[in-house]
Amino acid sequence: HAELFPPLQVKLALKLCSNECDQGHLFSDWDSTSRGDDEKKKKMMHQLELLDKNYQPGGLCEYIKNAKKLLKHAKEGQNPFDGWHPSVPKGENVEYGSKKHRELEKIGLKQAKKTAFVLVAGGLGERLGYKGIKVRLPVERATMETYLGLYVKSILAIQETDEVVRTSGQKIDVPLAIMTSEDTHAMTVDLLESNDYFGAKKTQITLMKQEKVPCLVDNDAHLALNDEDKYVLQTKPHGHGDVHSLLHQSGLLKKWKQMGVKWVTFFQDTNSLVFRVIPGALGVSKSRDFEFNSLCVPRKAKEAVGGIAQLTHTDGRKMTINVEYNQLDPLLRASSSDGSGDVNDPATGFSPYPGNINQLIVKLEPYEKQLSKTGGAIDEFVNPKYKDSSKTAFKSPTRLECMMQDYPKSLTGTKASVGFTVFDNWVGYSPVKNSPEDGKKKFDDGQPTHTATSGEFEFYNCASRILRLAGANVPEPEIDSKQKFNGMSFPTGSKVVLSPSFGCSFERVESKIDNLSLTAKSVLIVEGDVSFENVQIDGAFEVKAEKGSKIVLKNLSVKNKSWEWRSKANAKEEITRLCGFEIKKKETSSLLYSEKNKTLVVDGDLSQLELKTH
Numbered sequence: 001h002a003e004l005f006p007p008l009q010v011k012l013a014l015k016l017c018s019n020e021c022d023q024g025h026l027f028s029d030w031d032s033t034s035r036g037d038d039e040k041k042k043k044m045m046h047q048l049e050l051l052d053k054n055y056q057p058g059g060l061c062e063y064i065k066n067a068k069k070l071l072k073h074a075k076e077g078q079n080p081f082d083g084w085h086p087s088v089p090k091g092e093n094v095e096y097g098s099k100k101h102r103e104l105e106k107i108g109l110k111q112a113k114k115t116a117f118v119l120v121a122g123g124l125g126e127r128l129g130y131k132g133i134k135v136r137l138p139v140e141r142a143t144m145e146t147y148l149g150l151y152v153k154s155i156l157a158i159q160e161t162d163e164v165v166r167t168s169g170q171k172i173d174v175p176l177a178i179m180t181s182e183d184t185h186a187m188t189v190d191l192l193e194s195n196d197y198f199g200a201k202k203t204q205i206t207l208m209k210q211e212k213v214p215c216l217v218d219n220d221a222h223l224a225l226n227d228e229d230k231y232v233l234q235t236k237p238h239g240h241g242d243v244h245s246l247l248h249q250s251g252l253l254k255k256w257k258q259m260g261v262k263w264v265t266f267f268q269d270t271n272s273l274v275f276r277v278i279p280g281a282l283g284v285s286k287s288r289d290f291e292f293n294s295l296c297v298p299r300k301a302k303e304a305v306g307g308i309a310q311l312t313h314t315d316g317r318k319m320t321i322n323v324e325y326n327q328l329d330p331l332l333r334a335s336s337s338d339g340s341g342d343v344n345d346p347a348t349g350f351s352p353y354p355g356n357i358n359q360l361i362v363k364l365e366p367y368e369k370q371l372s373k374t375g376g377a378i379d380e381f382v383n384p385k386y387k388d389s390s391k392t393a394f395k396s397p398t399r400l401e402c403m404m405q406d407y408p409k410s411l412t413g414t415k416a417s418v419g420f421t422v423f424d425n426w427v428g429y430s431p432v433k434n435s436p437e438d439g440k441k442k443f444d445d446g447q448p449t450h451t452a453t454s455g456e457f458e459f460y461n462c463a464s465r466i467l468r469l470a471g472a473n474v475p476e477p478e479i480d481s482k483q484k485f486n487g488m489s490f491p492t493g494s495k496v497v498l499s500p501s502f503g504c505s506f507e508r509v510e511s512k513i514d515n516l517s518l519t520a521k522s523v524l525i526v527e528g529d530v531s532f533e534n535v536q537i538d539g540a541f542e543v544k545a546e547k548g549s550k551i552v553l554k555n556l557s558v559k560n561k562s563w564e565w566r567s568k569a570n571a572k573e574e575i576t577r578l579c580g581f582e583i584k585k586k587e588t589s590s591l592l593y594s595e596k597n598k599t600l601v602v603d604g605d606l607s608q609l610e611l612k613t614h
């Protein structure tokens with residue numbers, strides 16, 4: 001068939017058929033006498049060529065070689081942690097709002113101007129059961145802000161801070177790279193374009209698409225063809241670890257270095273709280289000169305959150321690394337004297353191993369250097385589901401995977417400083433990963449549910465708590481066990497949304513509050529430069545100062561019928577079904593001010609506010 005294909009494709013096919021790669025089965029049905037299916041054959045060679053190009057470094061032959069080795073280890077039941085002993089590592093614990101935290105934020109905000117952000121958003125979130133991309137989900141339904149909108153606006157708020165000024169006096173555009181996949185790319189582009197990049201410059205955001213890898217049918221790493229079409233290879237996602245090779249291949253790291261970027265901060269598709277802790281964590285990276293800093297929260301045993309452990313090898317090597325949630329229990333069981341695995345410490349009610357939330361801060365210079373050496377390759381693993389205990393056949397084709405938090409494995413044996421920073425759950429971690437049905441099971445087990453419902457309430461509760469720490473009088477949220485959302489009850493209270501432009505650090509929020517109080521039934525939505533002096537709210541209040549303008553609220557008492565979060569089961573509308581409630585808006589007081597370079601002072605005069613009855 002050689003005349004059908006360009007020479008490079010012929011070379012690739014021959015390589016694949018070599019003894020070493022042993023993939024002759026891919027072509028065994030090709031009829032050498034008839035020339036039928038030529039177009040399909042061309043498409044297949046094109047697919048193979050892409051798969052070869054995308055698996056870097058090394059191409060398809062390297063993939064097959066790695067797969068054979070890992071499948072052999074899996075069949076032999078080799079423990080990936082053989083020879084390594086886990087212990088609880090020492091990291092930096094930071095209490096949000098404390099003196100130490102304020103100091104770290106000051107240092108961190110200075111570093112923020114030298115930070116590039118990387119969002120990994122190639123996953124479809126199958127556990128959630130949502131049809132769209134996860135970054136399109138609303139963080140909360142009071143404003144319907146999407147995750148991607150919140151993230152971009154948080155980056156822009158950092159960019160707007162006084163500290164973010166180049167030596168020349170010019171403000172820089174803080175870069176954001178987003179890793180997408182075939183499943184999420186088009187929808188991510190559409191979300192950005194239809195929202196005008198959420199106020200960012202188009203050039204500020206770079207999209208990098210990860211490609212899938214071929215599936216494997218057996219322990220000899222034979223590549224899988226589609227059951228319905230023998231000219232199409234089956235593929236699956238390779239995992240978020242691809243982000244490193246993509247950053248390397250795209251040349252972004254070099255470009256960022258030239259721009260003066262010093263840090264790269266990675267984060268995931270749904271964690272509405274991530275930007276609350278980034279300034280402080282950047283402060284830790286800077287002051288402790290961490291080359292790699294994982295952000296953590298206290299972890300409940302068995303929670304689907306990896307644990308950070310110090311692993312010490314019998315030969316003396318040490319590494320501080322995430323042990324993924326499905327591997328932590330067997331590792332701990334194998335190494336403890338009494339066989340106890342992933343269990344809570346009775347004294348704290350949490351696992352002694354800090355939970356990795358996969359927000360990673362990496363020092364750019366050594367990272368770029370290391371990736372130039374490795375090409376961004378990350379340790380892979382394979383997780384085949386065998387048909388029976390002979391471990392000779394798989395239930396369905398498997399593939400190699402990799403995780404972005406495994407990057408420090410490549411630093412073992414070097415002097416690189418790898419550390420972690422722990423914040424409390426309420427301010428650091430609130431992902432949306434589980435369907436209402438799976439969330440309910442976790443709820444019944446006393447586990448965090450990580451549902452759209454918990455995500456929304458935790459977002460409001462975090463903002464309320466920050467206001468309390470800043471001196472405001474906001475009641476603690478309470479659980480009303482009669483009020484169930486998709487069968488679960490959560491602590492709820494005032495619904496507070498502080499947009500990133502209101503303050504991207506604790507001190508900034510605190511500087512805007514001087515005697516503010518809210519009742520539990522209140523809703524407060526604040527955007528832009530707004531300050532509160534002697535303000536009482538008992539109702540729903542939306543206040544927004546457009547960019548460049550300022551509002552000072554003084555001696556005000558806002559009162560109206562407010563909004564209500566009403567439980568609603570089995571709704572047709574997808575988001576309502578996921579959260580299990582709808583918002584009934586009754587009355588809202590609102591104020592919008594957009595005069596550039598001017599301040600609106602509202603002193604005791606309620607007539608300046610608009611009262612809407614819905």
Ligand code: UPG
Nearest residue numbers: 120121122123237238239240268269304305306356357358
């Ligand atoms: N993702 C990709 N490409 C992939 C797979 C995932 O970009 O091929 C993205 C995904 O969109 C998300 C992130 O990677 O933003 C994480 O994926 P997810 O399925 O949410 O990860 P988990 O299996 O829940 O676990 C990760 C870490 C774990 C950590 C946890 C914290 O592996 O160590 O505790 O996230 O949320």
